[in-house]
Amino acid sequence: MTAHNFPDRRVPALKDASLLVSQAYVAGEWTDASGGKTIPVTDPFDGALIAHVPDLGAEDARRAIDTAHAVQKEWAKRTAKERSRILKAWYDLIIENADDLALILTTEQGKPLAEAKGEVISNAAYIEWFAEEAKRIDGDIIPGANAGQRILVLKQPVGVCAAITPWNFPNGMITRKVGPALAAGCTMVLKPAAQTPLSALALAVLAERAGVPKGAFSVITTSEAKPIGEEFCRNPKVAKITFTGSTNVGRWLMREAGDSIKRLSLELGGNAPFIVFDDADLDAAVEGATASKFRNAGQTCVCANRIYVQESVAEAFAEKLAAKATSLRLGRGTEEGVTMGPLIDDRAVAKMEDHLQDALSKGGRVLVGGKRSDLGGTFFEPTVMTGITQSMKVTKEETFAPLAPIITFKDEEDVIAMANDTEFGLASYFYAKDMARVWRVAEALESGMVGVNTPALANEMAPFGGIKQSGLGREGSKYGIEGFLEIKYVCLAGM
Ligand code: NAD
Numbered sequence: 082m083t084a085h086n087f088p089d090r091r092v093p094a095l096k097d098a099s100l101l102v103s104q105a106y107v108a109g110e111w112t113d114a115s116g117g118k119t120i121p122v123t124d125p126f127d128g129a130l131i132a133h134v135p136d137l138g139a140e141d142a143r144r145a146i147d148t149a150h151a152v153q154k155e156w157a158k159r160t161a162k163e164r165s166r167i168l169k170a171w172y173d174l175i176i177e178n179a180d181d182l183a184l185i186l187t188t189e190q191g192k193p194l195a196e197a198k199g200e201v202i203s204n205a206a207y208i209e210w211f212a213e214e215a216k217r218i219d220g221d222i223i224p225g226a227n228a229g230q231r232i233l234v235l236k237q238p239v240g241v242c243a244a245i246t247p248w249n250f251p252n253g254m255i256t257r258k259v260g261p262a263l264a265a266g267c268t269m270v271l272k273p274a275a276q277t278p279l280s281a282l283a284l285a286v287l288a289e290r291a292g293v294p295k296g297a298f299s300v301i302t303t304s305e306a307k308p309i310g311e312e313f314c315r316n317p318k319v320a321k322i323t324f325t326g327s328t329n330v331g332r333w334l335m336r337e338a339g340d341s342i343k344r345l346s347l348e349l350g351g352n353a354p355f356i357v358f359d360d361a362d363l364d365a366a367v368e369g370a371t372a373s374k375f376r377n378a379g380q381t382c383v384c385a386n387r388i389y390v391q392e393s394v395a396e397a398f399a400e401k402l403a404a405k406a407t408s409l410r411l412g413r414g415t416e417e418g419v420t421m422g423p424l425i426d427d428r429a430v431a432k433m434e435d436h437l438q439d440a441l442s443k444g445g446r447v448l449v450g451g452k453r454s455d456l457g458g459t460f461f462e463p464t465v466m467t468g469i470t471q472s473m474k475v476t477k478e479e480t481f482a483p484l485a486p487i488i489t490f491k492d493e494e495d496v497i498a499m500a501n502d503t504e505f506g507l508a509s510y511f512y513a514k515d516m517a518r519v520w521r522v523a524e525a526l527e528s529g530m531v532g533v534n535t536p537a538l539a540n541e542m543a544p545f546g547g548i549k550q551s552g553l554g555r556e557g558s559k560y561g562i563e564g565f566l567e568i569k570y571v572c573l574a575g576m
Contacts, residue, residue: 095181099286105135105278105302106285108148109295114141120304122279125191125423126413127458134278137301139308142270143316148296149241149268150318156297157238157266161215168212168264171291175205175256175284182283186252187414189277191422192377194415197252203540204253207557208260210541214562215264225572233571238266239344240320242565243313245306245334247326248425249380251277254325254348255284257545257556259298265565267321268297272309276425278302314338321565324348325382328505328550346554346564348382348546350479351507353528354500355385355536358493359393361512365534367401370485373510373536375409375463378421379483380429383508383530383538387469387476388487389496395489399467402485403449406463411454423459424482430459433482439474440466440486450483471499479505493522501527506549508538529555 095101103119104111112135113119119133156164175182183198190197223232242262246254255271262269273281278300285300303309310330313319314337321344324334328349338345355373357366373385390398412419424430430453437451450464461483469475469486476486490496500509509526512534513519523531529547530538539545544555554564 095184097178097181100178100181100283101132101185101279102282102286103132103134104282105137105141106282106289106298106300107137107141107145108299112141114138120275120278120302122189122276124188125425125459131188132279134282134302136305137303138305139312142272142301142309142312145270145296145299145301146241146243146312146316146318149270149299152294152296153238153241153266153268156263156268156294161218164264164266165212165215167292168208168215168260171288171293172205172208172212174287174291175201175208178287179205182252182280184415185283186277186280187422189279190248190251191425192414193419193422196377197414200250200253204250204256206541207257207561210557211260211264211562214261214559217559218265218562218566225574225576227574229574229576231573231576233573235569235571236566237569239565239567240267241318242267242269242321242323243319244269244271245310245313245322245324245326246271246273246281248274248276249377249382251280252284255281257541257561258323258325259284259288261556261562262323262565263293263297265562267565270299270301270313270319272301272303272306272313275302275304275306310334311337314343315341317341320344321346323554323564331552344564346556347552348554348556349507349550349552350505351382351384351547351551352386352477352479352503352505353383353508353510354526355388356496356500356509356511356522357388357390357394357398358511358513358518359391360514360518361394362514362534363394363398363401366512367398367405369510369512369534369536370402371405374485375406375421375483378424378461380425380481385485385510385536386479387500388485389490389499390487391496392489392491395487399448399465399487402487403465406449406465406485409463411456411460411462421463421483423456424461426459429482430461433461433480433484436474436478436480436482436484437464437466440469443470443473445469445473445475445486471502477503493518497522497525501525504550505547507547507551508532510536
């Protein structure tokens with residue numbers, strides 16, 4: 082493995098420099114691309130070059146899949162306790178190295194260091210959780226349909242899994258997939274986002290150190306996602322694809338993988354409503370909306386996309402949210418006190434500007450923000466808008482940026498109809514005290530997850546995932562391992 086030196090002097094030194102690598106991890110070997118092709122990894126703070134990683138192709142993915150296929154049976158034969166021990170060792174190493182992993186993450190992705198460390202630690206918990214769940218993959222014994230029969234239900238690993246992950250949570254979206262896959266006895270070939278491959282490679286260094294067998298986990302870095310995606314979808318040795326990213330790419334994968342009927346888990350886009358009723362604790366709702374909307378500069382699949390506030394409290398809420406938005410400190414994620422980083426790239430800024438202009442042209446008003454930050458680059462001021470309606474892009478599409486659009490509503494029926502008027506169904510939030518209302522609204526909202534008086538939904542003990550066009554399957558909880566298991570029924574006769 083080639084350790085990499087940051088060419089950019091301003092990047093803080095790691096405690097363990099071997100976690101920053103400039104080679105990919107394919108079939109148990111640290112490798113370069115044939116012909117030496119590389120992709121640059123840059124810091125979204127100022128575009129400075131951080132490192133180069135190999136630009137691999139479909140043939141490298143095929144090699145990783147072949148090896149993953151060859152070692153999967155052996156990995157599945159190990160006792161659950163052995164797999165569990167190795168996963169627990171991986172978890173421990175991630176926690177020990179959380180500071181370094183957070184530095185790598187912030188440098189390639191831009192989010193504040195405290196958020197990065199939070200991502201590393203809270204998502205490592207999925208590995209710890211599934212290390213335990215490995216020991217609880219139990220089946221059933223069912224009475225037979227005829228005399229002398231018993232029905233056995235066994236759960237077996239699906240086989241080789243391919244994972245594709247996005248840049249917004251470069252560490253966490255990986256651990257919550259690889260943890261349950263390895264726990265179930267599957268092997269995994271991962272393609273991380275081209276913008277953020279260094280977090281994935283650092284996790285692979287620690288997986289190798291923890292004793293994950295060579296070839297059971299590969300990381301394919303590439304600038305061209307499509308050929309790798311096609312290989313994952315068409316290679317008969319891949320049994321399952323697990324994807325986190327946009328709904329459009331999820332749709333494409335579903336079509337491509339359809340020919341060979343592959344198992345699919347899809348964590349896709351969202352358009353979360355965040356509803357504030359007039360009986361809510363307004364300050365708690367403002368805190369919640371600030372965390373939900375501006376964390377990771379609004380680049381979070383479960384972040385509040387549309388903020389609905391009941392008429393009588395709308396003005397007070399908007400003023401308080403505007404004050405919170407202006408109190409955020411933008412800057413380099415590694416700087417002390419910074420609470421919001423840059424957007425990932427120019428395309429993200431263009432989308433924010435497009436949604437903002439569309440809202441302005443249809444009668445929306447900017448309360449605070451509304452322009453690029455003086456810091457330049459891809460920084461955008463946290464923005465709060467009022468006068469928003471259901472016909473604007475900000476309410477119809479996922480903005481994925483620090484834009485908080487406020488829509489007022491009259492009553493419960495009115496707001497539920499507006500909240501559900503979307504093809505997405507990932508997360509919803511509402512703030513209210515009346516318990517009858519809490520039950521009614523939680524049951525009526527069409528989404529896989531509902532936060533009541535809280536903006537925080539993801540943890541390893543809960544089933545994370547969406548309905549409608551936000552996806553298929555769940556990550557975390559006892560349900561999270563099911564997508565990596567097949568059910569086999571054995572009919573025992575003559576008993
Ligand atoms: P994206 O779909 O463009 O990219 C995600 C990943 O897919 C990247 O690794 C990319 O390289 C890869 N990819 C793109 N085209 C591909 C192809 N043809 N074949 C194989 N791989 C391909 O999404 P993004 O912009 O990187 O991420 C943001 C999106 O992800 C948002 O829509 C967000 O809501 C969603 N997301 C969802 C969750 C969730 O849990 N539901 C979590 C995080 C992000």
